[in-house]
Amino acid sequence: MTIDVLAEDLQSGGLLELSTESGTQVLRLTYVERRTQGIKFMGRNDQGFLYSSGMKYGEPAHCVRP
Numbered sequence: 001m002t003i004d005v006l007a008e009d010l011q012s013g014g015l016l017e018l019s020t021e022s023g024t025q026v027l028r029l030t031y032v033e034r035r036t037q038g039i040k041f042m043g044r045n046d047q048g049f050l051y052s053s054g055m056k057y058g059e060p061a062h063c064v065r066p
């Protein structure tokens with residue numbers, strides 16, 4: 001089940017659904033940094049690949065509830 005939260009509500013350890021060039025990935029967030037322009041985050045998928053991206057404040061983020 002996915003829920004929409006604001007980017008500023010992302011937390012390390014959470015599950016984020018992220019659309020990438022290779023399809024949709026579910027990432028376990030390992031790092032979340034709040035910056036002046038938005039949020040930077042890093043996370044790993046089930047295969048262990050590391051992804052890094054960012055979002056602006058107020059953007060919806062699709063989080064997965066276990």
